[in-house]
Amino acid sequence: MDERSGERSGRTQTERLAGAIAEAIVTGVLAPGSRLDEQALADRYGVSRTPVREALRQLGTSGLVEVRPRRGAVVAEVTAGKLAELFVAMAEIEATCARLAAQSMSPLERRRLDALHESMADLARAGDPEAYARANTAFHGSIYAGAHNAVLADFALSLRRRLQPYREVQFRVTGRLARSHMEHGTVVAAILDGRAAEAHAAMLRHVTLVESSVEGLLARERVEEIPAAGPIIGNTRDGTRRRP
Template identity: 65%
Template sequence: MSGTAADKLADDLARAIIEGVFPPGARLDEQQLAQRYAVSRTPVREALRQLATTGLIEVRPRRGAIVTQVTPAQLEELFVAMAELEATCARLAALSMAPTERRRLQDLHETMGEMAAANDVAGFTDANQALHTLIYAGAHNVVLADWAAATRRRLSPFRRAQFRVEGRLPKSHSEHDAVVRAILQADAHAAHAAMLHHVTRVERSFEELCAESAASASA
C-alpha cells in the first residue's frame, strides 16, 4: 500500500513544486505533509526519497528536505542529454531487438492508442514509462540502458507533467508511432530521428505547461 501511496504523493508533490506551491528554499516537513495529504509519514518519507533522486528537492542534515532551484538552463541540459540517450537506444533497438521484443513493443503501443483515445491519462502515463523502458532494454546495451533510466528518473516529474497539457496524449502516441514503426522496420536512422523529435516535443509541452501556470498565476 505504501508504495502506491508514495508514488502518488511523489507525483502530487512534484506538481506542487513545479507550480510554485512549494517555492525554492521551502522546507518540506514530514508531519505537515502527512497532514496536508492525509497519509502516514511512511509514504511521505518514500516520496521525498524519490523526489531527491530527481533533483527537485535536497535532503540536508538537521534541516530535512528542502526544495531546490532547478534553473531553465539545467532543465535544458537534462532534456538534451535525455534526447541523445533515448535516440541512441532507439537506433540500437531498431538493429538489435529480437522478434519477441518487437511484438511486445507493438502490442504495448497499440494498447496505448486505446488509452489515448479514451483520455486515460493515468494509464497512458504508466504505459509510457513501460514503452520507453522496453526500448532501453531493446538496445541490448546495459550501460546505455542504465544511463537512460537514471536520466529519465531525474526528469520524471517534468515528463509526467506534460500529460496535463490539453491534447497531449494523442500527440504523444503519434510521436511514439513514428518511433515504433521505425524500430519494427529495423530503420535505425529513422528511429533515432523520431525519438529525438519526440523528446524535444516532450520538453516543449512542459514549457507550455509552465507558461500556462505562470499566466494563470498572474491573472
Template identity: 50%
Template sequence: MSLASSSAATEGASAPRRRRGARRAVTRTEELRLQIADDIVRGRLAPGTALEEVDIAKRYGVSRTPVREAIRDLAASGLVEARPHRSALVAQPSLERLRGMFDVMAELEALCAGLSAANMTPTERAHLQAIHAELADLTRRGDQGGYTVLNERFHTTLYAGAHNDYLSELTLATRARLQPFRRAQFRNLGRLALSYQEHDRVVSAILRGDKAEAATAMRAHINTVEVAYERYAESV
C-alpha cells in the first residue's frame, strides 16, 4: 500500500475525531501557499510581479522558510515562474494549458470514481457517505471554507477507494497543480449547492456499484469545475 493510500485509510479510521479540527491541521507552508495563490488568482499579485522572499515574508507575517517552500510548490501549479538564482515571478498559465490540465484531471478522477464503484470496501463506502453527509451540512450553512477543506478529503477518499496506488499518485499530483483554480470556483454564487449535487450523483453511482455511471458523473463534475473557474476568472 502506498503512502497516499495508507494515509487515506488512517484518515478514514480517525475521521469522527478529526473532522472538526481538519482546518487546523493545515501546515503554515500550505496555508501561505493558499494565501499567495488566492492573491494571484484574484489579481492582487499581478503577472510579472517579482516574489522577493523578504517582501513576501513581511506581507504575510511569516519567516522566509515557509515562503521559499510555498513558492516552490506554487511553481508546480504554474502560478509562479521559478528562475535560478533570481526571484520567482508571478505567472499565469494560458487558458489553453489550463484547459488541458482540467481535461487530464477529469479523466483521472473519472477513472478513480469508476474503480471506486467496483473496488470500495463496505467500510470505505460508509466513510464516503459520512463525508458526503457532512458536506451537505456545510452546504446548508454556507460554510465555504469548511466545504473547500472537506471537498479535498471527499476526492482523496475516491482516489484511495480505487485501490490503485499509481493512479492515486498521479491524480493527487495533478490535483496539486490545479488546486488554486479548483478552490476559486467556490466564489461563484450558488456553487456550493451545485457542487454537492454533482457529488451526490457520483456517490449514488458508487453505492450502486455502477462503474460506468460513476465515471460519467465524475467527469461531468470536473468539467463543470473548469467552467465555474473560467466564469470566476472573467469576473475578477
C-alpha cells in the first residue's frame, strides 16, 4: 500500500498498476468477488483505461484476478475448496524446495539459514506476530533460494503471496509462534544435515499444520473478511452477497 512515492514513473503505468492492484487484493482492501471496473480503477489511479486493462490481464494470468470475456474482471473468489488446493500445492512445492535445498545448499547458505532460524527464537519468545511474520517470509524465501531453481522459487513465491492474508492470521493464535519455530527447527536440522527426505517430510508437515490452523480459524470466525481497512473501490454493486 505504500503508494511508491507517487510520481517516480521509472516503471510503466501498467507495472505500477499491476503492483498496486495486486497489493490491494492481497491486503484485503479489494475483497474477493468484488468487481474491478476498468473506468473506476482508471479514475482511482489517474490514468486511462488502457494500462488498467493491461494490468488486469497480467493479474488474470497469475490467478489473482478472474477476467471473464466481455463481462469484466473480478477479484478471484477463493472458495474453501480452492483454498485447500492452494495450501496443498504450496505444501508440496515448499517441501520440494526443502528437499532440493538439503541437497544443494552451499555451506554459506546453510550457515545463514541456521542463523536466521536462531534469530527467530527471540521473536517467537517475544510473541511479536508482525516481526515474526516478516522473518518467517525471509526464512521460507531463503529455502526457496537454496533450492537453486528459479522456476520453483517463483511459483512458491506466487503461491505464498496469494495465501498471505490467510497465513498471517494464524500467527495470532496463542502458542502458534512457538510451535511454528519448533517445526522450523526440524526442517532446518534436516536441511543442515543434508537429510533430503526428512527435510521434505518436515516441511510438508509444517505447511500442512499451518493449513489446518488457518482452517480452524476460518471455520470459527466464519470467513470474516481479513482485518484490513474498508475497500477503497467499494462497489457492492454486483452484490457480493455472502449468503443469499
